[in-house]
Amino acid sequence: MPYATARVLLLSLPLLSPALLLPALPAGAPHAGPTAGPDGWSAAPAGGGRPSFYAEGAPGTALRDTVAVTNRGSRPLAVRLGAAGPGLRVAFAETALDVPARTRAEVPFTVTVAADARPGDRTGRIVVRDSAGRESEVRLLVRVGGPRLAALTVEHVAVRGGRIAYELVNRGTTVLVPRLAVHADGVLGVVMDRGPRPLPVRLPPGRRLALSEPWPDPPALDAVTVRLTVTAPGAARATGRASARFVSPGAAAGVASGALSAAAAAVVLRRRRRGRRRRGTAAVEVEPRGALT
Template identity: 45%
Template sequence: MASPSPAPEPPATARRMVGAVIAVLAACVALGGWTAAPAGDRPYFYLETGPGTVARDTVSVANSSEEPERFTLQGVDAHLTAHGAIAVRDAADSSDSGTWTRFAASSIRVPARTRADIPFTVTVPGTAPPGDHPAAIVVEDGTGRRTIVPVRLRVTGHPLAALGVEDVAVARTAHGTEIRYVLANRGNTPLTPSVTVTADGLLGTSLHRQGRPPTVLPPGQRIRLAEPWPRPPALDRTRIRVTATAGGVTAVGTAGYAAVPWAPLGAVCAGVGCAGAALLVRRRRVPDGAAEDGQQGAGSGQLAGAAT
């Protein structure tokens, strides 16, 4: 009778699958017997929609333990690290796609050995720039343990770079003179602007320096900035020019500035006024004296005639 042949060794793919299942089960145990994932057996959410629209999906929370559990859900901003992993921000620090997420229930009680499906929406603002807006759904149990479910959101549309320089003016402060202006992102994509501020007058250039704009200017945002002007001219007519460049577009804002030394000019005007007044008084006094002399001479002549 032939001895039974040994069972064949499972292939490497099967071994990897078994290892993955064991890892998932271990993760479930570490999380207290519950999991959170996109409904429909997906590794993460992928949503693609345009500005001013609403995307909808469902997150599943499965409680495999023997006790009911309460969970909280919230959306937060996220970004990919240099190694491709996802990193999330706190809800208080989120200002992008994380704040666009709303759940049908942000807190839910899931009975033992039960799965709950929670619908959610992502409302994309009409001013949202096209491109990737990574986010995450954070599911947390009563003990503070949490699971992060990635949300890869892509906003469709054509990027539009538009930049503006507004309200250029010269102002004097307690620390000196400065040039103030407003930098505005009028497009639908974030910009990293560079700024140059110059002041050219009839007597030459008194200022040429690089500005200090923000690293990133989000779409629709306007920010007020100021650059110091250490040595403005004391007497000149100057043209202020602020040039901003970003995303292949350039914007220019200008303003005029006339420097007049009012204190010395006032002193000169006062001196000229005093000299003119003195001259006028003198001119008035001289004819009056001459007339008196003439009258005295005529009177003397009459007296002399009478005596003769």
């Protein structure tokens, strides 16, 4: 670990009353996370003025920063440090820490970008948890350098249960905000046509997301081809298709009744034709033959 021998920096805070350090809350108001209360504490980027951690580097590099844990309370604080975020390796100088009362502890850490990481943005979190299980989180954003590529595909399209299921895959190196258009053609023409609209998702590089589109009023009796078209800024248009057959119980009963009626009519017609042939044959047999002249 790059910071295995590093020392945690402890800075004493001014000896002010905790009531002066924290704003008063209305009676009955919910606490705003672990910083509320007379023994409140918080975690933030060291140095002040930054709401989150941000770093930028090429694949294979180690990026350094420092997290500050501030104990505003009158008692010592025991915390553990961790991180969460796909594709990011975070190493702390210390993962378990005792912070004295009215003291700020600054803990260095490194974020190692994988050597095979694709260019683009990675998001994660620095998580600090106290002995009572309360947490304070700080957002971590790492931008991996390299050529930027926007690429999107729509896959595994299927129609089932009154919905159109599909998957979006970000095959590029940038975060994408996709737009979706839905079109369906039946035997007799168009049965659905929904214009492009933005989806309420942000798709990071390399991520696959399963989504579905409602279809509450499908046709009662039809064979349909559904086409999904997905676009995103800078990316080529992506299309996915699926076929489905719709036969509702009412339509099936109508079809069955029609088939039975047609079958019955055919039987009656055949019987009538047989009867006519028999009557014609009998008339020929009993017809008296005339005398030869």
